[in-house]
Amino acid sequence: MWNKIDKCINCLGSVLTVSSVLLVTVLGIAQVMFRFVIKISVPWTEELMRAVYIYVVFFGAILLERENGEVRTTMLIEKLPARLHGLWETIVSILSIIFNVILIIGSYYAYQMTISYLGSLPDVSQKIFFIPLFIGCPLMIVYQIFYMIRNIKEFISGKSLIREDEES
Numbered sequence: 001m002w003n004k005i006d007k008c009i010n011c012l013g014s015v016l017t018v019s020s021v022l023l024v025t026v027l028g029i030a031q032v033m034f035r036f037v038i039k040i041s042v043p044w045t046e047e048l049m050r051a052v053y054i055y056v057v058f059f060g061a062i063l064l065e066r067e068n069g070e071v072r073t074t075m076l077i078e079k080l081p082a083r084l085h086g087l088w089e090t091i092v093s094i095l096s097i098i099f100n101v102i103l104i105i106g107s108y109y110a111y112q113m114t115i116s117y118l119g120s121l122p123d124v125s126q127k128i129f130f131i132p133l134f135i136g137c138p139l140m141i142v143y144q145i146f147y148m149i150r151n152i153k154e155f156i157s158g159k160s161l162i163r164e165d166e167e168s
Helices: 002-037 043-066 082-113 126-157 161-167
Strands: none
Touching: 002 043, 002 126, 043 126, 082 126
16 A cells, blocks of 8 residues: 555655756756847746745755655664654654645645736736645645654664665
């Protein structure tokens, strides 16, 4: 069951991330072409690139969360006994889930209050900045729950499940 969910989320995250990166690249090339080759200033490409870059960050975070690869210093944590290590990682997972839930709720309220539009694209609302949050954060929470369950098992068993995964 988990493998199917993992494959679906990974596929979705990969497609969304690659699509966003390609769109940023195309917009960047278009901006250079317009500005330096055609000698026309096209400000909407810059604004749209900024918006899509937010998509790259949050969609890429899905893939990063899948690998449990967020930036952190683990030198001291890895030296802890398995039971204490599992407890520490469980606490970190719970705090990460709480952070993402608060981020989703806060983004929802900000989304509701946003009434302005992008400067050079008067038909495009600034609400587009919130879309990757509503997609990325729930999917990150799925992975955080998976890792939290694994860490709870490590805490209960007193056996390091993380170190076994790295060896295999």
